[in-house]
Amino acid sequence: MQDSRFEEDLRLMAYAMYDSPGSLQVKLQAIWKQSANCIHQIEEKRPTDLQKAYRKIGINPKELKNFKEPFINGQISEEYSKNIKDIVFYPYAGLIITALRIKKNYYNTISSKENYPDPFSEEFRLQLFLKENFINSNFINQVVPEFFPLQLHSYSLLRILQIKKGVPVSEEIRSKRALTAVASRHYGEEVLMNETLKAISKIQDVNKNNTSIDDFFKKHRKIFDQVLRDYQDILGSPVVKGGPTLEFGEKLVTDDLPKYLKKWCNDKQFRSALNNNLETEITN
Incomplete structure (x- = not known):
């Protein structure tokens, strides 16, 4: 039987993209919120998996301020992350890198306002979902498409979070x-x-x-x-x-x-x- 929290998360994800009433802005906000929640839960519930993955690539997790730091400071690039096939780390990395790509595209094409390092910061979220962005063709063409892979990575992490602690993640x-x-x-x-x-x-x-x-x-x-x-x-x-x-x-x-x-x-x-x-x- 699937965990009720997992089923609720999937329901919210599907609702965000397909069933929610109103604007594209509302749908994408729901996806973003779910993605941030997935990152938080993985870091909270699967820290050992993330620590092991970092050690394999020569990063000491004890020296990190937080698990996202190597991505935010550019220590792990998008291309490099594709070679890290750890079953937990791979979708975790994919989600963060996609969020960083959304942030990069936003600042390159939409706004010259202060660039907040963490894509999941509240400050950046408020900038990203300003109403005027959703009538900007550059935003629609350069930023919005990235929400689809973001949603896929979130789904992968939700599947992992469904698995009880102590049970192997590998199917x-x-x-x-x-x-x-x-x-x-x-x-x-x-x-x-x-x-x-x-x-x-x-x-x-x-x-x-x-x-x-x-x-x-x-x-x-x-x-x-x-x-x-x-x-x-x-x-x-x-x-x-x-x-x-x-x-x-x-x-x-x-x-x-x-x-x-x-x-x-x-x-x-x-x-x-x-x-x-x-x-x-x-x-x-």
């Missing part, structure tokens, strides 16, 4: 971990099936007077209950040293087992063991 790593978890669940179910098979094989209902799997289960419920208890006692541990840990069945209760007995009948050996105790054989 590839998350996918591999998810596959490993699925494999562990399948392995755990197989272990429980084999333990259940051993128990069934020891049961000797000579008269085979069990009319169904449910009937057989009710008759030997205590045995199945003990099998499940023994299995759940070793959850979280590998069956063999170095093997996968058992993750399946933590919340299983004894009454859940009949449906698994029926499912496990797809296994020929398991089905044969059950048939030895049933009046009518199962013929999967």
Whole structure:
């Protein structure tokens, strides 16, 4: 399930560009506000990622006044930043550089007023969104187009902010971990099936007077209950040293087992063991 804050941020972003009433000025202000918010949140919630990225390119983060400083003072250029493929730093850098490009285009073509270094300063924001700018063709042609990549970088950062702390940002790593978890669940179910098979094989209902799997289960419920208890006692541990840990069945209760007995009948050996105790054989 997606974080509610993330969903709200995406809603605001879409609203800013497509659904908000009124002028272009209002739409772009909303995008700018969201972008500034993304920068602030990344710096607040992912400082370690930014610090690591800076160290990789020879910048000591402890010497920085703030994370934006290397971009603002020109230490990291637009071309250089394209070679930094860190999954958090790349969209962060892209957003700041795009904001700086907006500022540069603004001062080169629109205004000769005081040039504020930080593009996300309140002073520059007030200049940028003056009403008269939006009837200036230079502003429309040189500044406004940059808001589209700004929005894309903001979206990338929002996706990163959606991911809980401690969870890998890389989708590839998350996918591999998810596959490993699925494999562990399948392995755990197989272990429980084999333990259940051993128990069934020891049961000797000579008269085979069990009319169904449910009937057989009710008759030997205590045995199945003990099998499940023994299995759940070793959850979280590998069956063999170095093997996968058992993750399946933590919340299983004894009454859940009949449906698994029926499912496990797809296994020929398991089905044969059950048939030895049933009046009518199962013929999967």
